[in-house]
Amino acid sequence: MQNGSRLISLKNGFHLFTRTVGTGAIKLLCVHGGPGGNHEEFENFAAGLQPLGVQVSMYDQLGSFYSDQPDFRQKANQQYLTLDYYLSELEEVRRQLGLKDFYLLGHSWGGLLAQEYALRYGQYLRGLVLMSMIDNIPEYITHINALRQKTFTPAEVSYMQAAEKDQRFTDPKYQQLVQELYRHYVTRHPEQGPRHLVATHASAVYNHFQGDNEFTMTGTLKDWDRRGDLAQITVPTLLTFGDHDTMPLASARRMQATLPHARLVLTPDGGHCHSVDNPSAFFQTLREFLTDVQADVQLEAHHE
Template sequence: MEYYISEVEEVRQKLGLEKFYLAGHSWGGLLSMEYALRYPEHLKGLIIISMIDNIADYVTHLKEILNDEFASYQVEYMSDTELRGEYQDPAYRKYIDHMYKEYVNRKQPSKMSHQIDIQSKPVYNTFQGDNEFIINGDLDGWDRSNDIHNIKVPTLLTFGAHETMPLATAQRMQKSIPNSRLVITPNGGHNHMVDNPEVFFTNLRRYFTDIFQGKFGE
């Protein structure tokens, strides 16, 4: 965590930015919160995309959506497979692929087909685990829910209506962060900027417009 926070700060210094807007999605949203709490003097504003302020609520929500999507014997099968570490089990991969299509990338647009996967799997596995629907890495236990009230800059919280992060926690965050706004993208998963870009970028544009016009928080 210290390494990645220091990387963001190093980029700021190299670019010569005294103050700037910071946006982060998912893990990037977590990192953005950490940076905002460490270096508030350098931020003009904060945009947290599909990330809540603690892992425990995320784990609880994952269990809820798994129980919504699958029969109890299927959930038990997935749990047993994870305990054995057999993440390439064909039936397990089928269940996980279903969850990705429902809660992460709902639209699967063809324009994404050109993208190259540059994710560092060892880093992801160390922090998260094998996939988005299990947490057994270093992030397990992460919690900033008692600290986010110290984030004072204009903050946009943007989430998909049908995603991995619990919206109830997002609503509580909006109440905790003094100068914040929560927006929900309809029919959007965890990557709701891709699922419903018209709504996502309209909300993003309104965030900046209202700040520049002195209307944010009204």
């Protein structure tokens, strides 16, 4: 597979940005979070995994910053705002990049897609990495509400709930409270992340699937649940979360016990974007997982 950035043409006529970096026998395909994020969260992965010899591929999903951005207000384009579409898109990217016997890593929304992919296309996978994503949304909703109640006073929680009921998401006080939650539980060290002079987030995609922010799950994914199917994923799986994640760690522990071949590791001082918060700890975890799977080491033992 040739390294570098290139556009691929999908069967639907749209174009996606892809980027492949690093060299080695281990092939890793990364799926970004959001929905509506982009590949940049993975730009340092080849360097972080360099001692192992890993070729890292990444891409921007339809609507995301470097790929085609259709007007989703048009009815003809709304057919693409489905989980099935983004799963089929992932498989088309896999085919065009020529990946087989590869590792699939998904962060957040990308981890949701990765679980769906493993259930439908597991024959292509060597291993699976789920970053900050559990197997259902209802437990996530319960947890983010509990985090908000733990962090704020009852009056502040009530203020946020009233703003959400009235859809006053741009209210300055509401936004201030949201940003405080983000600093605690999403990206604890944002100064280490990518920088742009313009907004890069695909809000239309994010709002459709998620809602206004990480703490208001009102989008179409709110009922997604794969708890009953998780045991069908039999490839070696790494579950990696920040120790201050928005995702409930009790659910992560249940997933580790349910999956036949899984390891759970928590990144210290990490939020939902723990590869940004603490990259040295995160890459150590990922290197150990890849090394052990390549050596066929059993994964049932785990550490936190």
